[in-house]
Amino acid sequence: MRTIRGHPSIKRMLDVRLAATGLSAFQLIKDEIHGPMIIKPLPDLVFIRFCFDFETKHGKGIAVAFLVSTSNGTWKAWSLLTRLGSLKAYPEKIGTLHSRPSHHESWEDQRRQEFEFDEGDPTVLVIGAGHCGLQVAARLTYLSVPTLVIDKNQRVGNNV
Template sequence: MATDPFPQRLPTLDRLGVTDLPNVSPSEAATEWLNVFSAAITQSNVEDVVNLFLEDGFWKDMIALTWDLRTFEGRNDITKLLDVRLAATGLCEIRLLDDPLREPVLQKLFPDLAWVRFCFEFTTKHGKGTGVVYLVPLPDLKWKAYSLLTCLDALTDFPEKVRIQLPS
């Protein structure tokens, strides 16, 4: 019997037990979720952070927390990540981005698959980064993260050197 090489399941509305999408703006859903996330991060409350994710949610990190390219699948793995790296990295100053390309938006990919995608910026002890979150609705009208990506964009002690090119 062949095994599924991609055992991850998409968070379809049927699987989540949702019959209709909540009547809430993407900005409201993103702001509410990010405020709770930011408060839990500030208080180093790993349990509250992890409870913002689906049981089989993902946290993908690109250098920001782990100095590596890592994917943490499920609440147990996310808990392990935060237990080890949250205090060490000093994740803070989490702020929603609202420019046209990164503002919160409801994306309906298929009739049974929809999420709110939004971006945020943050600071760590070592630099600044951006994050991308995909929130899915639950029957109790709450939103949980299916996937969160953190990416370190710039190092504090080694700012990017911009070379000005003068016309010849």
């Protein structure tokens, strides 16, 4: 998770990442929860909030945008939050893709194979087995993305 503020920083990030990311398929979401709405937190402050789906080369995501009304009557982008929700090459393991437990190997053998990466190197290396690292690793493992978590500490959760 990272936040980028101000025109120069946002432009620098877009110059480097926009072409490589391959954003496409923008689609305004109109359902009851995500549909466009006017938010008036204070008498002299008004936001328009809207959400849209988008795709990148590698996945699908959702964005939340806030426009703020300015004193000269125009609307200005205030914030844009984007979140990658799924990976095209690693679809969610639900329905017919749901992993079935193997009856040929014990759970211990399966875990040993996962630790040793018998079938190839991990695709993702997560540095830091803290709250965020373990959460990312659990999610990627659920999507069947081979993931290795490392930590400078001997034991998980021993960092405080």
